[in-house]
Amino acid sequence: MRQEPSSYRIDAFCRPFGKSRQAYDERSHYVATTSVEEDTILSLVRTVREDFPRMGARKLLICLKPKFEAMHLHIGRDAFIELLYRNFMLVRKVKNRRKTTFSNHWMHKYPNLTSGYTPSVPNRLWVSDITYIETGGAVGYLSLITDAYSHKIVGWNLSRTLRSPGALSALKMALGSLSGKQPELIHHSDRGSQYCCRDYVNMLHRRNIRISMTENGDPLENAVAERVNGILKTEWIYDGKPESWQKTVAFVGRIIDLYNNQRPHQSIGYMVPAEVHQTGMKTERMWKNYYRSRNIPMNGNMGENKDSVPEQDGMKNSCPEKEEQKTLHQGNEAKA
Numbered sequence: 001m002r003q004e005p006s007s008y009r010i011d012a013f014c015r016p017f018g019k020s021r022q023a024y025d026e027r028s029h030y031v032a033t034t035s036v037e038e039d040t041i042l043s044l045v046r047t048v049r050e051d052f053p054r055m056g057a058r059k060l061l062i063c064l065k066p067k068f069e070a071m072h073l074h075i076g077r078d079a080f081i082e083l084l085y086r087n088f089m090l091v092r093k094v095k096n097r098r099k100t101t102f103s104n105h106w107m108h109k110y111p112n113l114t115s116g117y118t119p120s121v122p123n124r125l126w127v128s129d130i131t132y133i134e135t136g137g138a139v140g141y142l143s144l145i146t147d148a149y150s151h152k153i154v155g156w157n158l159s160r161t162l163r164s165p166g167a168l169s170a171l172k173m174a175l176g177s178l179s180g181k182q183p184e185l186i187h188h189s190d191r192g193s194q195y196c197c198r199d200y201v202n203m204l205h206r207r208n209i210r211i212s213m214t215e216n217g218d219p220l221e222n223a224v225a226e227r228v229n230g231i232l233k234t235e236w237i238y239d240g241k242p243e244s245w246q247k248t249v250a251f252v253g254r255i256i257d258l259y260n261n262q263r264p265h266q267s268i269g270y271m272v273p274a275e276v277h278q279t280g281m282k283t284e285r286m287w288k289n290y291y292r293s294r295n296i297p298m299n300g301n302m303g304e305n306k307d308s309v310p311e312q313d314g315m316k317n318s319c320p321e322k323e324e325q326k327t328l329h330q331g332n333e334a335k336a
Helices: 009-019 021-049 056-071 077-086 164-175 198-206 218-236 243-261 273-279 320-335
Strands: 125-135 136-147 153-159 188-190 210-213
Touching: 021 056, 021 077, 056 077, 125 218, 125 243, 136 164, 136 218, 136 243, 153 164, 153 243, 164 198, 188 218, 198 210, 198 218, 218 243, 243 273
Parallel strands: 125 188, 188 210
Antiparallel strands: 125 136, 136 153
16 A cells, blocks of 8 residues: 555545554554564574474474563464464374284283382383384384483484394493492383393393383373373474484484483473483473372382272273263253
């Protein structure tokens, strides 16, 4: 409107809509300022996505918050998600298609010592699992050991096969950060043959580490390990396919370093795992679960928390969402 050499004044266009010239100028300034701010925000998002190509919107906002404050950019969570949506920058989930656990074997399987147990400091519970990476037409298998308190990956190894040496190498890396025996530490895994083999079990026994394994195929029995696998796969591995084995090993080392030292985690109050692991600071989970809490004495006997309510199969007898729906339904019937 301003660019065309017209004899009409801005006031004449605003008057039929009940708007003033001042309102028009303020709106024009707001649109221009918002456009510049959104372009700046999207540019910062693209920069972060170079290292975290599939990081979700909420964690992106946490990572970028200091920069936004320094640049006096103000945007809320919902507006940030909407901005990414309008610019096709939200990520989609990818499904896992490969099996890495083979538990139908003759070796001894240990009971689950971690049901309902939540560690209060680092190096009290380690969880292990194996995932896969496609590279150069081949497949590599990544063994991971994660501290359940800090969510830091303390040991890892990339192997060309699913045999036990890969898992053993990851365990040696994790144990290298500790000295002496560890009678208070629990090592938890699935019942895969890599974790049940003699060499792996003996290495744990030599450090007096207690062994715990899942009892069925429920992913919730090894939830932290499954979650770490999912983060690495969906945020990095699925999009990055190195051409050679050497590049794959370097790629894995880099993404684990990013995961441990830069990526905020919702489960530890949006802190980074390396800092929580080093300091042992108390963190607050930013999500809820409805599983009961039980204490595991150091003698290995399971003891239920006296304050807990009797439940069925490790779950609460009622779910808050279902109870709320039931209450609303009864209220509607009463009104009817």
